[in-house]
Amino acid sequence: MDGSQVEIIWGGDVNLGRRQHFRAVELGFENVIRIPRLREADLRIFNLECVVALAGEQGSPKGEGGPFYFRARPDMLRLLELAECNIVTTANNHSGDYGPDAIAEQKMWLDSVGIGSVGSGETQEEAFRPIVRRVGNSRIAVFSVDATQPLFAASATRPGNAFLPLKDPDAWTKVFVPRIASVRSVADHVLVAVHWGANGEEVPGAAEVKVGHRLIDAGADAVLGTSAHKLQGIEVYRGRPIIHDAGDLLFDRVSQSLEPSGIFALRLGAGGVNSVEFVPVGAGYGFCKQLEGAEATAATRAYAEKCAKFGTTLAVTPEGHGLVEVRPDARTAIKPSALPVGCTTDRVPPDAEIEPLRLGPLRLLGIRLNPRRMTERQMLWVESFWDAAERPDADYRIGFLAEPVIKGAMPAWGRSMDHDPCDWRVPTSGWSPGTIYRDFYGLRPPPISQLKNVELQLSVMLLGPEGKVARHRLPHFTLLILQSKSAAAFSSEAPHGT
Template identity: 35%
Template sequence: MTWTRRGLLAAGVTALAGCVGGEPGTRIGFVGDVMLGRSVNDHWIGRDPDGVWGSTLNRLRRLDGLVLNLECCISERGRKWPDKVYYFRSDPDFAVPALESANAALASLANNHSLDFRAPALADTRGYLDDADIAHAGAGPSREAALTPAVTDIGGLTVAVVALTDRYPEYAAGDGTAGTAYLPLDPSVPESRQTVEATLRRARDADPDLLAVSLHWGPNWETAPSETQRRFARWLIDRGVDVVHGHSAHVLQGVEVYRGRPIVYDAGDFVDDYIDKESVQNKRSALFELTVEDGSVDSLRIVPTEIADETATMADEQASAWVCEAIRERSAAFGTRVDRTDAGLSVSLGEP
């Protein structure tokens, strides 16, 4: 085995964690938007990049790997895409070591900011992630590349991830143009069904132990998924997906368990510099820890977090109570059993 910095970190902190196959399970973290540009970049550039993870860092390093939505490009090049309001770009000298220190295993690039500084910055982003041994999916130099599943090793498991988005059609990749894996995320749309089914077949060709789909979908500030989102998520699991990882709303939504598989409709934002909308508490979020044991999805734990001063932190008592109550209430609509634990919440993944 070739040891990467991520692998060494995980091994050093969780030497007893083991891998699937009779030993203790593999733990994979899922978080929503990680936006390392703008004032987050300005705050941390030239300082210890580990600091952006604040008090969450030890928890992240105890994982076998972290899956996230990278809501910015990593580059010093490129011209702004015309007629946008928000542009997110992070300096490689900060972003790359920060992601490495957080145990990042895979980054979704299927979002409405990966092409903010056009094709050169997207190419740089993919290159820097490759150099850091961080897998990525959801954007590329062509539509075929954008739709190519990422396959990587996490804690001894082969993990395949498909990343898709229904945000910002202007960024959609073409046959020979760079962009994102954009399409309507609706199982009633024939072209979407055909495209996603073909992409899932490519992912299954890798014979993964875990198949995840990461979705940047839906409007901002919504605390519940639409009926179309629910249909699409269930449709994915009916086609063999093990976990649906949603993000884009900037706020936490509920968790549904369908056929023993978790659907995280929106994981919120893990770190950013966005406006604090107290009405939706978008600065309060969570780390979703999925355990795979003996070849099966075993458990999902939810650890409350919050964002303060361009830093991800473990939630204080008040914020933690709010996160737990919000997720329990928003998951109840799906009949999901959610129990309190010392660290936050535990979601039962048993078949209904």
């Protein structure tokens, strides 16, 4: 392999919990993952199908009649260290088994041993954030997303996993087109790991195939699948590999025989993935081993039949491995245009709609102000929705102030906080009429010594290269009631915030 290429290995499901605790002791930790080929790669990625944490207890709702709960003690990470694992994907139907606190704790333990993780987070945005690693002269970005357990999905306020439903392929396009385009600014290659499909499936369903295609169309160089606990074939779509399922790599299933498994070595060059090598592995009771000789050849020939169902030729090498050569097609322009996530929307939320207000070349279409009542010094959050009445000829800044309804009662919230829209990410010179743009920005309060119990009214400003273009008061109010302060000025009418 020349210096311009790197090799990434994808392994399947790894469960460090349950019986694996004592099996690792019985076998010896160094005898659990017996795959010499792992050490030849530049980067190794596994799907961690358990939660490594001491927090929480069984009983997290899973919507299943007899759910499984997989927990591993932190010392079990020694198995991943011995396998030289670099990254684990965590968006799956077991990382949330012991609740949100355990998800957060797991990341702490992984960080402590230098293993990167992706697919879970304190918020939905964090869960969908890729991990980027430099390998030689290349930078590799990895996403992880689950399609099997919606109850573990992260939200704006709840920790959890990156989750998207298989039944909505358009959602995958909408989520991944901008994210992949954005990470391309810092990464040479983009891989998307997906936990999808039903247990025991020998071949992927139509929905999985369709979503796999959408991910390649969105800009992924390869799709790395798990979930079925069964090896599924490699599909080549637009010259890019979709490994539908890598099967179980390490599981504590009690069995006297070896379950067919494997690892997948992806060789990446300037154009993307150039080849995929299948290395046959046998997954036993709490251990796995690389197959050799006639046993390897037989296993690879069986796997070649699974690949053939997708029209993919897997050549058997002299050492009994499989090889798929691929030629990625040229990327075409990706549409829709890759604006940062959260900066545009299809419509203004009904509770934010206002009569459109023209400010220079822009129109303010909607406002949300939170909170509407404050009992302590805190930020005021303004979510606003805009479009361009005409194509802007310059970069305009927007600004909001929350001012006392009685002039001079105290300074305003949000002074000197005008900004390019979308929190500095989308200057108006790049706006197009017909697109709705969203801005979310906090207004900083005055010093606590200057605060008074008073009603505040929101106003909006537009500033251009020559200064202020327009300013309007808005019918949006908030009420400040500090228990340590005496009542100050309210408007002559009842406060709007009550």
